[in-house]
Amino acid sequence: MIEALSWAVVDELEGHTLPPVIRMRLITYAGASGDFTPIHLVDEAAKEAGLPGIIAPGMLTVATMGLLFFPYLEHGDVKGFRSRFLGMVSLGDVLRVGGRVSGVKEIGQGRLYAFDVYALRGDDTVASGSVEFLVYRG
Amino acid sequence: MLYERFVGLRSELVRNLVERGAVRRFAGAIADPSPLCVDEGAAARSRYGRIVAPPTFPRTFNYVRIEGLELPPAGLIHGEFRIAYERPLLVDEELLCRMELKASYDKQSRRGLLGLLAFERTGEGLQGESVFTANASVVITEALRRGIEV
Numbered sequence A: 001m002i003e004a005l006s007w008a009v010v011d012e013l014e015g016h017t018l019p020p021v022i023r024m025r026l027i028t029y030a031g032a033s034g035d036f037t038p039i040h041l042v043d044e045a046a047k048e049a050g051l052p053g054i055i056a057p058g059m060l061t062v063a064t065m066g067l068l069f070f071p072y073l074e075h076g077d078v079k080g081f082r083s084r085f086l087g088m089v090s091l092g093d094v095l096r097v098g099g100r101v102s103g104v105k106e107i108g109q110g111r112l113y114a115f116d117v118y119a120l121r122g123d124d125t126v127a128s129g130s131v132e133f134l135v136y137r138g
Numbered sequence B: 001m002l003y004e005r006f007v008g009l010r011s012e013l014v015r016n017l018v019e020r021g022a023v024r025r026f027a028g029a030i031a032d033p034s035p036l037c038v039d040e041g042a043a044a045r046s047r048y049g050r051i052v053a054p055p056t057f058p059r060t061f062n063y064v065r066i067e068g069l070e071l072p073p074a075g076l077i078h079g080e081f082r083i084a085y086e087r088p089l090l091v092d093e094e095l096l097c098r099m100e101l102k103a104s105y106d107k108q109s110r111r112g113l114l115g116l117l118a119f120e121r122t123g124e125g126l127q128g129e130s131v132f133t134a135n136a137s138v139v140i141t142e143a144l145r146r147g148i149e150v
Helices: A023-033 A043-048 A058-072 B020-029 B040-045
Strands: A076-085 A096-107 A110-121 A124-136 B014-017 B077-085 B094-109 B112-124 B130-140
Touching: A023 A058, A023 B020, A058 A076, A058 A096, A058 A110, A058 A124, A058 B077, A076 A110, A096 A124
Parallel strands: none
Antiparallel strands: A076 A124, A076 B077, A096 A110, A110 A124, B014 B094, B077 B130, B094 B112, B112 B130
């Protein structure tokens, strides 16, 4: 089964369009992550910080980019994940996450793929990064 | 440089359990989780044999503070984030975690003098073997800087 999982450079991963960002998701993520930073949850705190409204935590967007690799966890695992936050994500935003293969090399444990990953809102990139994913041998 | 005297200091090691309910809640909060993160049966049949934590899960761990280092309670901006794994995190395992301030530097930008703090969080197995290393930077704006004395 493992042989079935193989990519070539510039192959695109199957992207995901996520449901619009709603407050309940931010509350759920706050509870799950233990990060209750007020600008992600409380309108007044966001206004005080000069923001138009509450914004999603950058780490939630990163976690969302991790979704791209969930279908392949049976065959390998994420060895490295790097991300930069480029834009604010607000309530109602619809993000699309995607990625493409940027490199591949053989290492002792298997084949190590490098991916460029991104989260887009329309044409704006709100986060981008790279992922190393190891596909186990045999 | 901000917090210069804390650069190179590490917090105490603290034990963290990769707790089943915490993994389920965390995976569930990210829309569409992998069955290997939430479905006991699917995880048991997988090569891991048990539930796997999502790659950004170490964010939920407790890392005690570096003694004396008090960041402003609000207004911090998160810069880059990266994490490297030796192996996946599995449910029910225990890790020893800690945090270190790796660097502090100033950067002139259009928005004024920014302070950048680079933190490293690590998790090791109970035998001392490295499991993950996470690096995250925090940006301190000029406005925030005025309230900081160190």
